[in-house]
Amino acid sequence: MHKKRILLLSIFLVLLLAISVGAEDRRVLQCRVLARDFMTELKGELKTAIRGGRTVKAISVCKKMAPELAARYSLPSGVQVGRISERWRNPENRPDRWEQKGLAIFEKRRLQGKTLAGMEYWQEIEVEGKRSFRYLRAIPTGSLCLRCHGENISRKLKKALQKSYPEDQAVGFRLGELRGAFTITLSP
Numbered sequence: 165m166h167k168k169r170i171l172l173l174s175i176f177l178v179l180l181l182a183i184s185v186g187a188e189d190r191r192v193l194q195c196r197v198l199a200r201d202f203m204t205e206l207k208g209e210l211k212t213a214i215r216g217g218r219t220v221k222a223i224s225v226c227k228k229m230a231p232e233l234a235a236r237y238s239l240p241s242g243v244q245v246g247r248i249s250e251r252w253r254n255p256e257n258r259p260d261r262w263e264q265k266g267l268a269i270f271e272k273r274r275l276q277g278k279t280l281a282g283m284e285y286w287q288e289i290e291v292e293g294k295r296s297f298r299y300l301r302a303i304p305t306g307s308l309c310l311r312c313h314g315e316n317i318s319r320k321l322k323k324a325l326q327k328s329y330p331e332d333q334a335v336g337f338r339l340g341e342l343r344g345a346f347t348i349t350l351s352p
């Protein structure tokens with residue numbers, strides 16, 4: 165009888181574990197899909213805008229499209245999608261404390277020689293009294309990005325950036341450095 169009870173209890177615990185692991189897996193998968201789709205759309209918009217060397221015009225596309233896309237991906241209730249960086253261009257993209265912790269972990273891993281592409285960090289934490297699932301995905305600096313975030317930005321471009329973003333800190337990046345992260349919060 166006693167043995168049976170222990171067996172039942174352990175079956176119950178394994179089931180509970182399977183359900184909870186399954187839930188986390190589902191949320192990770194959901195975040196991966198959101199981050200991937202958001203990135204693909206943004207890059208598509210950027211590439212189209214930049215075609216033919218119209219980089220200055222592409223700034224206004226970024227300025228308009230990036231927040232618009234983030235808002236669209238955040239339409240389903242309980243989903244919040246965005247981009248953040250320690251060296252932000254748009255002050256709206258300033259990281260909060262949890263995001264700062266994640267970015268520091270990415271930076272540490274990068275300095276240890278790990279590749280940033282596909283690097284992730286997630287945690288279930290309390291956000292405004294609700295248990296929420298938070299996810300970050302590293303954004304590496306690619307060669308296309310250097311035009312507007314690199315060390316040698318043309319004068320014309322610099323001027324245009326200053327006009328739209330007087331507090332811009334998102335310049336001086338080198339190839340392969342951590343540019344920032346996609347940030348996703350799933351709340352119940």
Ligand code: HEC
Pocket residue numbers: 207210214219220222223224226227228230231247248249251252253254255257303304305306308309310311312313334343344345
């Ligand atoms: C045409 C210029 C341009 C290019 C090229 C460009 N960006 Fe940006 N980037 C911007 C602008 C403008 C913003 C601010 C958008 C906003 O207002 O939300 C921005 C913002 C960002 C942000 C959000 C954090 C912040 O600094 O506000 C990230 C992350 C980012 N860019 C990454 C990239 C990456 C990665 C690439 C290369 C794939 C890239 N950018 C290429 C102009 C550019």
